[in-house]
Amino acid sequence: MRNADKTNYYWPVVDGQLWLPDGQPATEAPQGSHACFRMDLPETDNDYRHWICLSEKPLPLAPEHWLNLRDLMGSSTPDVWYWAGRALQIEHWWRRHRFCSACGSTLPEPAPERLTHGEMVRVCSSCQIHYYPVQTPCIIVLVTRGDYCLLALHQRSRTGTYTTLAGFVEAGERIEQTVVREVDEEVGVKIKNLRYADSQSWPFPSQLMLGFYAEYEAGSIEPQLEEITEAHWYHYRQLPKIPPRGTIARQLIDGFISEREAASHKSGERE
Template sequence: MIEIGTATHPLPHADAKYILLAKQKVLTLDGEFLLSLYDFHPSSDMRSVYCGTFEDQDIFVCRFSQAPKGFDESGLRELLFETSDYYYGLLSRAHQLATWDADHQYCGRCGEPLTTKHAKEHAKICAHCNIRHYPRISPCIIVSVRKDDQLLLARPLTAPEGRFSNIAGFVEAGETLEQAVHREVYEEVGIRVKNIRYIDSQPWSFPHQLMMGFFAEYESGELTPAPDEIAEAGWWRYDDLPNTPNATSISGQLILAHVKALAESNI
């Protein structure tokens, strides 16, 4: 597990490990994404951010505008699904911090360049108006809905044919998490839910979400997929589900947990 409560941000050094990014790709050598300083040559366009410590080593994420020669390129989503839970949080944190660094080079209040990072936390301070800019985290809900012995699954317009998942969406300003569950389910498939129960959470670095997972039960309404978001939606018996995300994602974890709960209840 990566330790993030460090007091200072050290500079890159030879004993540290590095995660390299270029154009939304993770750079690897011989299948490894945790590299040493001797595996690459820093360039003038490279930006680095300190992530914390992992296995008693300092970790930095470095972003290049173009991938240096000699590296293989892996999509973050594919790499997250392929790696173990042990490295999931490390990769997620590194990508989110690199995104924050790239997206916050200028002050959002006055437009002046941000050149100073606070020594005790991940924050950029504008020397002109003194505002601090922290890494952005966007809260989202994702919910597995049950109706008797069936689970609600939907296929977004962006998903491939035959790939189904849970209802999910961003929390809006002024909402509680439970209100967001009610709203997103109704907006996307036209039904009302009840008995909402929090299950678990997961960082989702596309680019900076925190997914908060719930169970809920069907209350009323007919499934009516939102035409601008959902290609199709339906109810599937818990022991006869279509193609769903694997257990690396919180969507897959919620589905598996709900299936287990339904199977144990002997419905």
């Protein structure tokens, strides 16, 4: 229910594109939306309401304000990034769940009021299977060796950026197993002393990145060439082109630099 005491923000999303005039959500509901429902959690008592507006057809909105989430990376506030990411993941779920994957029935559309006040779920009316928006867990890890860290140029990189290693959690795996396996697979290096750092929702389209540090234990770098063009140890003061701010990869690298700077400062004090 729209509430006059609250500030209402509207996030129109059509086919993976978000309408965001001047980098801020609209404060008026767009005309012609197919479904418009609240996406902030109903039980929280906030000063705002965030609404996602979905449509099968183009909406009559100024065309220059449609953008991809990648356009926002590094330039938006954490708040805008969060809501934009949430809106795009919800739209992705909505668009990809038109039919039941068990029995093939068309999934009925829940009433927007139900989505707003109840669970965000589409239910098959034939076999009762529930379809929720799902996040896919992935690990991302910075392997360190004293003042050096391991950065890789990925085959898919179009910007020549050297970054951390990452990969999807396989069925049945614990997160820690995934980290060890991915590092071994991608660069042939054994690691130890895993340390969880932070997480980041990565809505491309729906990953949850779990960020770790790990220390080098053994082995020499042998990149898996299907995925990685090259990988090297880099001194924290002589890094190649690294990912932009706003990414968890950059956060891990920046955290490592700070740690090494602090350690260097301490050893300087002792001398």
